[in-house]
Amino acid sequence: MGVNSNRVEDFSSHRITTESVMPGMEIHTVCLSPHKTTLQKLKQRLSEIFFPDDPLYRFKNQTWRKKLLLGLQFLFPIFQWAPEYRLKLLRSDIISGLTIASLAIPQGISYAKLANLPPIVGLYSSFVPPLIYAILGSSSHLGVGPVSIASLIMGSMLSETVSPTDEPILYLKLAFTATFFAGLFQASLGLLRLGFIIDFLSKANLVGFMSGAAVIVSLQQLKGLLGISHFTSKMQFIPVMSSVFKHRDEASDIIAINLQWSWQTIVMGFSFLVFMLTTRHISMKRAKLFWLSAAAPLTSVILSTLLVFCLRSKTHEISFIGHLPKGLNPPSANMLYFSGPDLELAIKTGIVTGILSLTEGISVGRTFAALKNYQVDGNKEMMAIGLMNMAGSCSSCFVTTGSFSRSAVNYNAGAQTAVSNIVMATAVLVTLLFLMPLFYYTPNFILGAIIISAVIGLIDYQAAYRLWKVDKLDFLACLCSFFGVLFISVPLGLGIAVGVSVFKILLHVTRPNSLIMGNIKGTQIYHSLSRYKEASRVPSFLILAIESPIYFANSTYLQERILRWIREEDEWVKENDGSPLKCIILDMTAVTAIDTSGIDFLCELRKMLEERSLQLVLANPVGSVMEKLHQSEMLDSFGLNGIYLAVGEAVADISALWKSKPDFPKDYNETRPCIETKR
């Protein structure tokens, strides 16, 4: 019975016990995993880390030619769907493409303003990237273009160092460079299959982060909506609010209450804002009326432009966009900026916007894929988005990704394939070539209103409430990222939020649950005594379940905690006149890993219990733990009657042994002593 070093290697099946066990009961040997070399283990581990989805499984057992085709389809998903494209689908794609174009044009202009870039860059960014995504991307519903969060962050991070009004060329260069690095970072993540990095932005963090950013973005739009001309370029709550209410006279340096508000702007701005929010509300209630919210921004732009055009001689208080150049994206590869003092800033901005836009793009892609029951490959999507941004940075585009609002409209309008993105790009092309002069009188307040109505949906108080209900620590992470973004800064807020999430994992590992188990009568099932009233203590046994890997970070804690369990059990036995404790069984089912400190802990615990004439038994150690015990030669020291396959078997076998040898626990240690660990 039990395990010793000679027997753990073989896979001999049952052990029918000879002397000490209840008649008829079989006790099973605990096996080691099949032997593997270090190299094999490393290979397996790496393939689990980097290729969990086994992306090349389609290539197995295929002819050379088929493999080539599959490879082409793998790299360019367009080859997968294009050959099967039917004209029947074209109609839906054209409708959805035109619908998202009507959303993309005003949003593009607005988000470019959010990033402190010329409005035309927003339109450029709605032309080239969608075309590239249509070739490389694997989602059929993603609507590609600039998004609010990434634009906002790019704007705020760059303008903290370089003023977009004083040095517009340098600012533009930095924006394109940041876009290039964002794309490079995204594509590398995908290529190196490090996509799991974005998983560290948990949903709780994102809820808080998005809400915080939405609040800031909305407040910043008060500049346009109230018609204020001097406004902070900072991103925090306090400077923004003081810009709204206070005015610093630059000549005298006196701070006074802001009197710059323009009532005409306010009236018109808020009217259009209410209009757009109402259509949004209606569309959310009835999915069929999705076109209402999709068409509202363009309608508002047209109406407000007309209004300003008519009023142009009566009032000069309303600011408008002004001249926009006609024509296609000019090349901008020569504007990329690979040396100089601000390179670090560009790289940093690129990484932060890159990771955030990636998170949005991937999660939007997954959401709509799940609705239509297909899968998007995260790492491939990252490469598509990354390449799209790298190409964009060479053709006067700033950071783009899959936008939630555009994708939702695309999906609701019945998009079938990425052709809808091509249609949208074509519509933007026409706009760029012919319609630019029409935007001359488009007022700035309407851009603010469009942004507010787009980001307001990001303030997801219901999700926050759900977090509070289910998981208080998740809610705390959410709050941290919300207030971090609002009061400190975007990168720091994100950092704090990720820190809280990681801390949560570490806390779970540092202070793992351990609980006393009892037998559920009539079964071989052992369960928590405190949770199951039908579970009952097994006399002379203390059965403890440890609910975490045993690591350096918790081995001291576990030792203290287990000794306390034993002390409390002793007290309970005294009070209740129970039979004295003779054996501690550790249920190792949930101990999914162990490190060298953990092994030392087990060794030390065993020695301490031996001194008190208590036996320590492990039940059901998992494969990797068994292996480590074997490698560290601990297995030998546990020896006979030390390791069992299940708690039930341990209890049965040891009880039977006690019956046959009443003074058993005192002299059972004929096995080798625990290995002394040298310090």
Next chain:
Amino acid sequence: MGVNSNRVEDFSSHRITTESVMPGMEIHTVCLSPHKTTLQKLKQRLSEIFFPDDPLYRFKNQTWRKKLLLGLQFLFPIFQWAPEYRLKLLRSDIISGLTIASLAIPQGISYAKLANLPPIVGLYSSFVPPLIYAILGSSSHLGVGPVSIASLIMGSMLSETVSPTDEPILYLKLAFTATFFAGLFQASLGLLRLGFIIDFLSKANLVGFMSGAAVIVSLQQLKGLLGISHFTSKMQFIPVMSSVFKHRDEASDIIAINLQWSWQTIVMGFSFLVFMLTTRHISMKRAKLFWLSAAAPLTSVILSTLLVFCLRSKTHEISFIGHLPKGLNPPSANMLYFSGPDLELAIKTGIVTGILSLTEGISVGRTFAALKNYQVDGNKEMMAIGLMNMAGSCSSCFVTTGSFSRSAVNYNAGAQTAVSNIVMATAVLVTLLFLMPLFYYTPNFILGAIIISAVIGLIDYQAAYRLWKVDKLDFLACLCSFFGVLFISVPLGLGIAVGVSVFKILLHVTRPNSLIMGNIKGTQIYHSLSRYKEASRVPSFLILAIESPIYFANSTYLQERILRWIREEDEWVKENDGSPLKCIILDMTAVTAIDTSGIDFLCELRKMLEERSLQLVLANPVGSVMEKLHQSEMLDSFGLNGIYLAVGEAVADISALWKSKPDFPKDYNETRPCIETKR
């Protein structure tokens, strides 16, 4: 059967099934934990985090008077052992006290040199702190005094900014201030019960860190041993080695090969080094000859001093200590430095040395406590060591802690209580008052030899080999801290090492194991198919065990991985003509926690499987997971036949159900749909 929201609340014991289950078999309801309010849960959680050992349990049910006495004993452990002290013990304590004094005096002088402090400070530090520890400390075997690592780090961190030769007073002030902050930090950790922070320095890290530091310290001693006068104050490998071999002429700024080596110094230094290493080797082989290595340093000091005294007129190349002031520790509270430009440096140095000396002190205390089978309370020890350092900083002492070499000698010499520390302090007192002039001719090379023979034992290649054998990632952490310390810097090396350890935990969480389980014939035990040959597949079922909590960091991975398991199982079924898959059972035993992302993952997985007419069943969710499922209303959506207490029960119940309703999986979803999660 199964669980629904009305039934989970009650603790009704068994459910005898009515229609669908094998006759005679009982299926058990999965319970929720007893209901607790948020406040109760918070209280329980906090007490697990901060008071896992329930330190106040002795105070329960005691009279007021007894409580006062216990409180006094709790705060001052001397009241615990002093009343029981017998004269019989005194003999052992005097012998061990004098033995460690003979080690403490030369070590004290040497370690003070290591910290670039006047040698006398090392003796001061062997007088006051041991007395304070004797009152406050709970270990009977800890030998208190300066230690090599902390001295080294203090010396290197401070001398990077302030030169100990150019500004000796400022340097001394900073050293005392750093000692004060080290003590404050240590005491606060103990008081706030944050002692678990030092657990994050895993054994693997410490092995690497100590070895790296020992190499550097030994190399630095080449200054004394080779008789080089100009030597770098830097700590990295490269500057130290270039100081040994190159000499920069300050007048001409020419770098040449070092010709400063003094052969007399070299011959004598290495002779004594060999002598000490030999005695150390003998003592390690035979524990009874411990006194050999304990007496060797003092013997060497005496012999070498005599030698230098005799040769003083013949050679001037041998440098010696020179004049040391007689007398007790002067007060130094007025030298503490609480403002000014270098305060930050002092605080940083204090924290780093504080945490490292704490780690050494606590682990040494625990080691010897385990040998004698008593326990030391980590948090109380931290307060004792912290207060000892704070008091030390006001009486001209630098950082002290429990030293491994001294404690080992103390233990081997038969120390019984902290009285041996008092005896040692008395011996140091006598030295300070009367014997200081005898050290005038003590040569510097002997100090270097003492340091080398003390730190050489820290290079623990056997432990490193054991790490390699048992856990490759632990070995990597060890290597990182070794090379980090050697080539970069001590704090950064430590930081990297902690980073690697934390990364290891995160990696385990991000890429958890999942495995297919099979039934071990004739039992209700389910186990890994790949590990147990006797385990066999259950037709139509795929039983997956997930070996980790389900968190934001792994929910995407798990989804991909589970879909791959299903795909591979489908392929297997096709190849082997098995019965088609109908049900996926997730064994949740090792899923010890879940967060909101994890719940979304389960919800989404269930929906995806439903689309393929596959049933998803959870087996044995632990208490906290059940609770979260309940709070998020997921429990209702799993509804009937969705959650079972054990895999065996799930298989039995569902198989029976299939027999009674052949087309069951298609129409079993009469329960409410999964809650839509809003993004």
